[in-house]
Amino acid sequence: MNFPLIMLILLVITGGISLLDRFALRRHRAPESQGPWWVEYPKSFFPVILIVFFLRSFLVEPFKIPSGSMIPTLLVGDFILVNKYTYGIRLPVANVKIMPVNEPRRGEVMVFRYPENPSMDYIKRIIGVPGDTVTYRDKQLTINNIPVKMASDGEYTYIESGLNYVYSRRFHESMGEQSHSILINPEVPDMHIAGVRPFPHRENCSYNDRGFTCKVPEGNYFTMGDNRDSSSDSRYWGFVPEQNIVGKAFMIWWNFSDLTRIGLSIK
Template identity: 85%
Template sequence: MNFPLIMLILLVVTGGIALLDRLVLQRQRGPEAEGPWWVEYPKSFFPVILVVFCLRSFLVEPFKIPSGSMIPTLLVGDFILVNKYTYGIRLPVVNVKIMDIKEPQRGEVMVFRYPENPSMDYIKRIIGVPGDLITYRDKRLFINNVPVKTEPDGEYTYVESGLNYVYSRRFRESLDGHDHKILINPELPDILLAGVHPFPHRENCTYDDSGLTCKVPAGNYFMVGDNRDSSSDSRYWGFVPERNIVGKAFMIWWNFSDLKRIGLSID
């Protein structure tokens, strides 16, 4: 469902009826006469729709986490808020940037339109910015040939769909000042070569059984999930172009299963 498009259509319809009533219909029926329901209802809803549309389009938009690809940072069922203007002001629906504010930085958690199906929103962590050389080999991350600092942080257990328990090793990773935790499952292969898709700038990447090396092209970003062995991300479907950016995730505002997560910042 393209919610921004639906909101825009409702805004145009209700605003159009309100304008028509003000310029034409109200004069015909007289200033004291009440308008028909198909005029009064749109007029009442128009201000509300306008406020919601502006808030979601230019300031903050809510999202729900549907999968475990960002565990342990984000859990299934987390409702998060995304800052829509951090990376620039964009026109709603078409998502065209009209004003630069800040460039995405390594380590930030970003919501973006999935390159293979832009009607879907994905959330991952920014690992590589334009010009970076990204290497993921033997489940270790290197940026421009420098290993990213990681420290063991115990074990982590979670339940996947079907009540399957997953045991992983947890690490604390530091990426350009963003300290966060990641999961590594030692029982899974370093990379599933059969899962690698054809994608734009595929020639920038080399793959083998132990990992990959990719040069991030201009205007693109390399996105990876914190749950490294249970994430469909740039390792498999390629780079995220700048035009697909939605915004920066910054806070968990609700979780029905764990109220203690409410208000947690996303780093």
């Protein structure tokens, strides 16, 4: 469902009826009398729809986490808020940037339109920015020939769909000023080569059973999930074009299963 498009259509309809009533229909009614329901209802809803449309399009948009690809940073059922303007102000629906603000940085958690199906929203961590060379081999991430620092933080257990327990190792990973937690399952292969699909700029990447190396092209970003061995990300479907960016995830505002997560910042 293209919610922004639906909101835009409702905004145009309710706004159009409000303007029509103000400059035409009202003249044919007695003073202080109400118009028909098909005029009064749109007029009542128009301010609400306008405010919601403005907030979601230019300031903050809510999303729900549907999968475990970002565990332990984000859990299934987390409701998050996404800053819509930090990466530039964009036209609603068309998603065309009209005013640059900040560029996405390595280590930030970003929401974007899935390149293979732009009607779907994905959330991953930015690993490579334009010009970077990203290598992931033997479960060690390297950016521009510099290994990313990792510090062990014990074991981490979670339940997958189907009530399956998953045992992983937890690490703190540092990218410049950014520090976050990741999960690595030592029993899972480094790469599932069969899962790599054709994608734009595929020639920038080389794969083997131990991992891959990718050169990030201009205007694109390389993303990965924090749950490294349970994430469909740029390793398999390619780079994220700049025009697919939605915004930066910055806070968890609700989780029905764990109220202690309310208000947590996303690092």
